[in-house]
Amino acid sequence: MPTPTTAPQTISPRAAAPARVLTVAGSDSGGGAGIQADLKTMLALGVHGMSVIAAVTAQNSVGVQGYWELPAEAVRAQFRSVVDDIGVQAVKTGMLASAELVRTVAELLAGVDAPVVVDPVGVSKHGDALLADSAVSVLRDRLLPVATVATPNLHEVAQLTGIEVSRESEMPDAARALQDLGPSWALIKGGHLEGEAADLLRGPDGSEHWFRAARYDNRHTHGTGCTLASAIASELALGLDVPEAVAAAKEYVTGAIAGGFALGAGIGPVDHGWRLR
Template identity: 50%
Template sequence: MRGDTRHGYAQHTADPHTLPAALTIATTDSSGGAGIAADLKAMLANDVYGMCVVAGITAQNTTGVQLIAPVDPAVVREQIDSVFTDIRPAAVKIGVIVGDDQIETVAAALRDHHAENVVVDPVMVATSGSSLADSSAVRTMTRELFPLAVLITPNIPEAQALTGAEISSAADMERAARALAERFGCAALVKGGHGTQDANDVLALPDGATQWFAGERIGNPNTHGTGCTLSSAIAAHLALGEPLGNAIAHAKAYVSGALRAMLDLGAGSGPMDHGWAQH
């Protein structure tokens, strides 16, 4: 890693023959701001080779999600096998997977391939407010995918849904993160972007240790795909071999830069500028 941090996050120079690869298993976003499109943009911007498995299809834009469609479980499995048997990913980001059978298929495939550095973003509601997961899918996700994860990245509403406890303060966030880490045996990053004062996040490890990551609240209403982008950037930095805390810090700095770029597209909550550091 070179010492150039002019853009607010560490940049890496990699030998093209040893460029780490990261995989996203998620849904499409036809507007390009979230889902697989955002994941691949974030991975590229954070110096890894991005690959994808399409585990759901949405008709989606900045105003909402108009349609969600599943992909046949056999097709999902074949995609995962194709990737792992050729270009093995050093990290895997999991976003929305449409369907209980599809979630179980992904979990079985990742177990079979002994996937490493799995980051699960438990997306339940899109930035627009559209629901992306029913209660059955949430139960299947927590049962099948969370045990495979090195990290889960719920925002405050998602952490409330997972713990059943209201979160209205920093202390509540930390309690929720600890509860999730203890319950599922993986690190839990509870994101504070839905709070009112700041964008601080708290990480809890299964051993009970916690770490806060400071984040400024940037006055940009265009936040479509922030969760997808952050989790993918974390996976990218894990693929680069960074410790979890460093990966989170670098990913947060990258997302902050993308928000500060103030890209303004669409009639609703628009996307961020994933390529801000390359301009």
């Protein structure tokens, strides 16, 4: 009996390229965070992801075993190669590792006419340092002023502003202090607090927008911060305004956290493809 065959599908050519988003960050060899998480998020949200690799990590589910910065000239060359030819509708920054790289990226972004989402990565999910102490002041003084949105977690808020947040009522003061450092919008992520997962976005006019979601009892949350920042950048590239982009990104990352899965012996990643399953 002949084997049934499936007729070949007709695929129509795309009329135009999708929106383009650039991530400037570190590579996560375990695939859960960093450049890898950024590109997965961008694909899931329907934009074309591009990358400038600033550092390479040896990283898995139990921690970061080491990282190596790329030379500033390599970061600059990657950036110019992409931006000058392809162009961008949004940029996201993550792990930049050193003062020199933070300074280099800030200079490059100052000449870009596109929204910039800065995720001021300081430590990994496992508590491993990913930003040199000497780079914190440069990030504060040079990179945050070119940010459209800055998305620190509570540890990073303390590192940048000196404000320790232990309860939700303290988040508005932290957002104000962060915004005083230069970003147009400050998003304070309250995921490390108890109760529901509440984030606070403060606008240029002092307006406050709260975003809340159920907290899932799932320890496999590696890549959450990278994923959220990349999702915000993707939604901005698609034309949403900042509060709309944060709301859409929050919905996406909440589903990814709910779908987080075990991988290796430690903390597994969020599920970037949860909408496809």
